[in-house]
Amino acid sequence: MNAQSHAHGAHDHTPSGWRRYVYSTNHKDIGTMYIVFGLIGGLAGGILSMLMRIELAEPGPGILGGDDQIFNVFVSAHGLIMVFFLVMPTFIGGFGNWMIPMMIGAPDMAFPRMNNISFWLLIPSAILLYASPFVGDGPGTGWTVYAPLSTSGHPGPAVDMVIFALHLAGASSILGAINFITTIFNMRAPGMTLHKMPLFVWALLITAFLLLLSLPVLAGAITMLLTDRNFGTAFFDAAKGGDPVLYQHLFWFFGHPEVYILILPAFGVISMVIPTFCHKPIFGYLGMVYAMIAIGVIGFVVWAHHMYTAGMPINARAYFVAATMVIAVPTGIKIFSWIATMWGGSIEFKVPMLWSIGLIFLFTVGGVTGVVLANAGIDYALHDTYYVVAHFHYVLSMGALFGIFAGFYYWIGKMCGRQYNEAFGQIHFWLTFIGVNITFFPQHFLGVAGMPRRIADYPDALAGWNLVSSLGSYLSGVAALWFLFVLWHTMTRGEKCADNPWGEGANSLEWTVPSPAPFHTFEHVPTIRSSAGGH
Amino acid sequence: MADAHTRNHDYHMVEPSPWPALGALAAGLLLIGTVLGMHGYTWVVAALGLLLVLYTMFVWWRDVVREAETGSHTKVVQLGLRYGMVLFIASEVMFFVAWFWAFFNSSLFPTAEMGGTWPPEGVQVFRTWDLPFLNTLILLTSGTTVTWAHHALKEGNRKGLIQGLWLTIILGAIFTCIQAYEYSHAAFAFNGGIYGSTFFMATGFHGLHVIIGTIFLTVCLIRAYQGHFTPDQHFGFEAAAWYWHFVDVVWLFLFSCIYWWGSGAAPVAG
Numbered sequence: 078m079n080a081q082s083h084a085h086g087a088h089d090h091t092p093s094g095w096r097r098y099v100y101s102t103n104h105k106d107i108g109t110m111y112i113v114f115g116l117i118g119g120l121a122g123g124i125l126s127m128l129m130r131i132e133l134a135e136p137g138p139g140i141l142g143g144d145d146q147i148f149n150v151f152v153s154a155h156g157l158i159m160v161f162f163l164v165m166p167t168f169i170g171g172f173g174n175w176m177i178p179m180m181i182g183a184p185d186m187a188f189p190r191m192n193n194i195s196f197w198l199l200i201p202s203a204i205l206l207y208a209s210p211f212v213g214d215g216p217g218t219g220w221t222v223y224a225p226l227s228t229s230g231h232p233g234p235a236v237d238m239v240i241f242a243l244h245l246a247g248a249s250s251i252l253g254a255i256n257f258i259t260t261i262f263n264m265r266a267p268g269m270t271l272h273k274m275p276l277f278v279w280a281l282l283i284t285a286f287l288l289l290l291s292l293p294v295l296a297g298a299i300t301m302l303l304t305d306r307n308f309g310t311a312f313f314d315a316a317k318g319g320d321p322v323l324y325q326h327l328f329w330f331f332g333h334p335e336v337y338i339l340i341l342p343a344f345g346v347i348s349m350v351i352p353t354f355c356h357k358p359i360f361g362y363l364g365m366v367y368a369m370i371a372i373g374v375i376g377f378v379v380w381a382h383h384m385y386t387a388g389m390p391i392n393a394r395a396y397f398v399a400a401t402m403v404i405a406v407p408t409g410i411k412i413f414s415w416i417a418t419m420w421g422g423s424i425e426f427k428v429p430m431l432w433s434i435g436l437i438f439l440f441t442v443g444g445v446t447g448v449v450l451a452n453a454g455i456d457y458a459l460h461d462t463y464y465v466v467a468h469f470h471y472v473l474s475m476g477a478l479f480g481i482f483a484g485f486y487y488w489i490g491k492m493c494g495r496q497y498n499e500a501f502g503q504i505h506f507w508l509t510f511i512g513v514n515i516t517f518f519p520q521h522f523l524g525v526a527g528m529p530r531r532i533a534d535y536p537d538a539l540a541g542w543n544l545v546s547s548l549g550s551y552l553s554g555v556a557a558l559w560f561l562f563v564l565w566h567t568m569t570r571g572e573k574c575a576d577n578p579w580g581e582g583a584n585s586l587e588w589t590v591p592s593p594a595p596f597h598t599f600e601h602v603p604t605i606r607s608s609a610g611g612h
Numbered sequence: 613m614a615d616a617h618t619r620n621h622d623y624h625m626v627e628p629s630p631w632p633a634l635g636a637l638a639a640g641l642l643l644i645g646t647v648l649g650m651h652g653y654t655w656v657v658a659a660l661g662l663l664l665v666l667y668t669m670f671v672w673w674r675d676v677v678r679e680a681e682t683g684s685h686t687k688v689v690q691l692g693l694r695y696g697m698v699l700f701i702a703s704e705v706m707f708f709v710a711w712f713w714a715f716f717n718s719s720l721f722p723t724a725e726m727g728g729t730w731p732p733e734g735v736q737v738f739r740t741w742d743l744p745f746l747n748t749l750i751l752l753t754s755g756t757t758v759t760w761a762h763h764a765l766k767e768g769n770r771k772g773l774i775q776g777l778w779l780t781i782i783l784g785a786i787f788t789c790i791q792a793y794e795y796s797h798a799a800f801a802f803n804g805g806i807y808g809s810t811f812f813m814a815t816g817f818h819g820l821h822v823i824i825g826t827i828f829l830t831v832c833l834i835r836a837y838q839g840h841f842t843p844d845q846h847f848g849f850e851a852a853a854w855y856w857h858f859v860d861v862v863w864l865f866l867f868s869c870i871y872w873w874g875s876g877a878a879p880v881a882g
Contacts, residue, residue: 092628100628184623187692190672194632201640205647234651241643248639251703259695263688264623293703297710304813307650309803312714312813318726318806323717327710602621 091596099197102189103596104174107196109492111170114199115481116564118162120557121207125155127554130516134547136537148533149217150210156220157206157239160339161246162199164477168342169250169288170196172484173257173281175492179587179594180275182266182603187259195253202245209238219531221332224313224324228305237306240299247292254288257281266586268605272366275585276359279366280345283373284338290377291334298327322387329380337376339473340440341369343480344411347433350483351415353582354430355422361414368407368414375404385453386460394453401451405444412441427579428502432483435510436476443471446521461531464524470517482509482560490578494593495571501563508556515549622686624679631672638664673831680848681840690847697851701858704821708862711814712869718806719874726806730876735807736799737875743794744871747787748863751822754783755860758829758853768843770836777833780856784826791819811870818862825859828852 091097101107129151132139141147174192178185186192209216213233218226222243227236261282265274274282301312302324311317313324352359359365379401385394415437424430446468450456459465482505490496519542528535528543535543577588590598638661645658679685685693719730727733738744761776800808832852835841841849 096628099633100630102626102628184621185625187623188696189626190629190632193629194635197633197636198639200636201643204640205644234647237647237650241647245639245643255696255699255703258699259692263692263695289699289703290706293705293707294710294713297707297714301710301714301809301813304809310809310813311803311806312809315723315725317804318718318723318732319809320717320721320723323714326717327713330713597625600619600621600625 101193102185104178104186104189104192105492105594105596107192108171108174110196111166111174112172114196114203115163115167115171118158118166118203122155122158122163123554123557125151125158127550129155130547130550132533133535133543135544136535136540138534141533143533145531145533146214146217149219149531150215152531153216153219153222153239154206154210157242159473160220160335161243162203162206164339164473164481165246165250166196166199167481168339168346168477168484169253169257169281169284170199172277172342172346172488173253175594176488176587177257177260177278177281178264179590179598180278180585181261181264181269182586182599182605183260183264184597184599184602186256187263188256191252192256195249195256198245198249198252202242202249205238205245206242209235209242212238221325221328222299222302223328224302224305224321227302228313232306237303240303243299244296247296250288251292254285254292257285258289261285266599266602266605272363273605276348276362276365276369277342277345277585280341280348280369283369284341287334287338287341287373287376291331291338294327295331298324298331301327322384325384325387326381329383330377332383333380334373334376336469336472337372339477340480341372343436343440343477343483344369346480346484346487347415347436349583349585350429350433350487351418353487353579354425354427354433355419356425356580356582357418357422359414360417360420361410364410365414368410371407372404375400375407379404382451382453382456385456398451398453402448405448408444412437412444427486428497428499428506429483429487431503431506432479432486435506436479436483439471439475439479439514443468443473443476446471459524461529462524463520463528463530466530467517467520467524470513470520474517475513479509482506488587489567490571490574491587491592491594493568493571494574495567496574496578497563497567497571501559501566505556505560505563508559509553512549512551512553512556516546516553517549519543519546519549622688623692624684624686624689626679629672629675631668631675635665635668635672638668677835677840677848680845685845685847690845693847693851697854701854704858705862708814708817708865711810711817712865715810715814715870715874718810730874732805732807735805737807738794738798738871740872740875743790744867747790747794748867750783750787750790751860751863754780754787755857757783758856762849762853765836765841765846765849766843770839773836773841773849774833777829777836781826781829781833784822784829784856788819788822788826791815791822814870815866818859818866821855821859821862825852825856828855 091103092100098106098110101110128140129148132141132143132148137143141151174186212235214231214235216222216227216231216235216239218231218236218239222236222239261274261278301310304310305312305314305319311319313319313321315321348359348365379397381389381393382397382401385397415433446464450459450465450468486497486502522542523539523546526539528539574592576591577583578592579588586603587594589603640661642658642661642665645655645661649655649658718726722728722730722732731737757776757779761773761780764770764772764776795812798808800811802808802812829852832841832849835848
């Protein structure tokens with residue numbers, strides 16, 4: 078892809094100091110704030126998960142005293158933080174903000190001021206969520222906040238704080254989604270047709286639609302929770318004619334698209350990384366695009382597979398089993414297209430590529446256990462066991478998180494102007510890869526053996542694999558600390574990064590501007606001339 | 613690359629602004645204050661937060677209006693604003709989906725606790741063809757008057773625009789008054805069971821949107837008096853009109869589902 082011209086950094090009347098960020102209308106500064114926010118969220122959520130694994134390392138009371146309420150407060154906070162304060166802000170707010178305008182040749186986002194409130198709304202949201210465990214007994218509800226545990230089961234203010242944290246994070250994401258969709262539809266450079274857009278832009282576009290259409294339903298559901306808790310409505314109160322299962326429907330109508338919101342940006346990142354390091358175009362570009370659209374659309378009609386054991390008619394179960402398994406088809410198209418891209422390529426195993434291959438491998442493991450769990454009959458036995466925990470950590474803490482790290486190593490040189498150290502990055506990858514597999518693979522065995530989620534203790538018979546899992550999480554913790562070192566090393570000691578450090582494989586527009594990318598890019602909008610975009 | 617520094621686009625590069633951070637602070641105060649209020653501490657923080665939210669909206673949109681009046685809203689920027697408003701309304705539609713879902717969950721599958729019928733046993737509902745139908749006619753009429761205003765605007769007829777807007781706003785205000793009157797005569801309570809919950813939350817959120825839409829149209833009326841809108845550039849008015857039609861359509865669904873179909877053969881009040 079050729080660009081007639083690129084960067085420019087003159088004539089900005091940007092305030093300096095704290096005002097530069099607090100008053101910002103610049104997509105790169107806002108993206109940077111999102112990434113820092115995501116890093117803090119990742120560390121907080123990671124510490125919580127380590128403490129849970131320390132508690133579970135041996136049978137009997139551990140560091141949390143075997144207290145199920147405290148344990149579940151940790152479960153809730155860990156889940157909500159990882160979803161709303163790590164993956165979403167880093168992928169969408171961070172990489173999306175940084176890269177989308179550059180990739181489509183636009184000077185900024187469509188609504189730069191609204192872009193900033195999308196970020197700043199996360200601050201009161203985070204204050205409410207991070208403070209909730211310290212108020213009363215904390216929110217021991219899990220990230221799903223199911224009624225009646227969240228209504229009559231938690232009378233204190235903690236759950237109200239979680240509800241409002243979700244309202245704020247939801248408003249932030251809806252505004253962000255409007256911004257991304259408008260930017261992508263309205264601000265593409267001349268020649269950048271939809272079918273030439275880089276796949277990361279496509280991934281974020283579809284993600285934004287999922288956010289736009291699913292989060293308002295969550296807002297309604299948690300508003301019902303709020304009025305049930307505080308103002309005497311009866312939405313989820315069976316004694317007054319309400320229905321607790323209604324909450325599950327509303328939650329998962331949001332919750333299932335939400336898991337695609339978490340993984341589609343990762344698909345987008347590795348669809349940029351793999352062609353770059355294989356030095357050949359992505360295999361089946363259009364198939365990749367329409368597979369993502371299919372995943373997004375079908376993702377809206379499978380929600381009740383999270384609720385097989387809540388009591389559903391057999392026909393409904395049959396439908397949700399079938400619909401869920403259909404999603405394996407477009408997902409398979411993506412997996413095989415990535416593999417076909419690598420096939421016959423001259424592959425460079427640089428750090429972003431390692432994370433991408435790791436993602437393909439481990440996401441596929443999680444995808445396959447997903448097909449297992451999609452079957453209502455099997456799910457009856459496995460529901461709420463560690464098998465489910467293993468499944469969704471393979472797709473999230475290895476799918477989504479590996480995608481974040483792939484994107485981080487891919488773009489850090491462009492974002493901060495200094496390149497990471499290749500050896501240090503590879504050490505980070507292998508520590509994490511080994512750590513998370515030791516942590517989560519044994520959880521399949523624990524789940525099949527019947528170990529339930531959200532309980533702080535377990536029978537002695539399960540001690541062995543629990544210890545292995547905990548040891549794996551300690552290794553993952555070491556990997557996280559190592560990442561902090563890599564981050565510090567890159568920022569302070571990293572070598573100057575070239576405009577395009579990856580060579581001819583990297584040909585989306587962000588590689589045509591200097592590293593670090595100047596404050597304003599494409600004040601002079603480029604014209605896209607080549608025949609095929611995104612690769 | 614001689615021309616690399618020349619700007620060749622019509623997008624709006626918005627100046628740095630304190631309002632987003634202020635708005636986030638305001639929203640935080642409002643919600644933290646509401647937690648405090650709901651648990652018996654104080655409503656002062658929430659009230660402060662609400663005032664600050666309203667203040668932020670005022671100064672933020674004042675800036676947008678100024679930018680529109682000083683030429684920042686080129687054709688492509690106006691198109692972007694249209695995308696934004698359509699997408700916002702789409703998200704609002706999904707918000708109402710949640711309330712309709714709750715309504716149909718109970719009305720299609722009444723539980724034993726409510727006597728196995730809908731409306732639940734003992735609930736006296738409103739007469740469909742009484743005030744609710746009057747309100748339907750009022751809101752539909754207001755949809756025509758706002759279109760009248762739009763056509764007047766497009767033909768450069770400011771007097772017609774102002775007349776149409778006045779009528780729309782008055783009809784919207786009458787709708788809200790009738791709705792308030794109806795609420796005060798309800799034979800079922802907000803906290804009395806699932807019927808009151810679904811009825812008041814669904815129609816209540818709709819009522820809130822009518823009030824917001826009326827304020828939006830009032831802002832347009834003030835701007836019309838100031839001569840802001842031209843036949844070529846009047847996105848602010850268009851957005852208000854779209855919003856008003858959206859509110860109108862939601863009401864048609866509320867009326868036909870909750871007031872009409874959902875009234876069943878139950879005894880009616882009044």
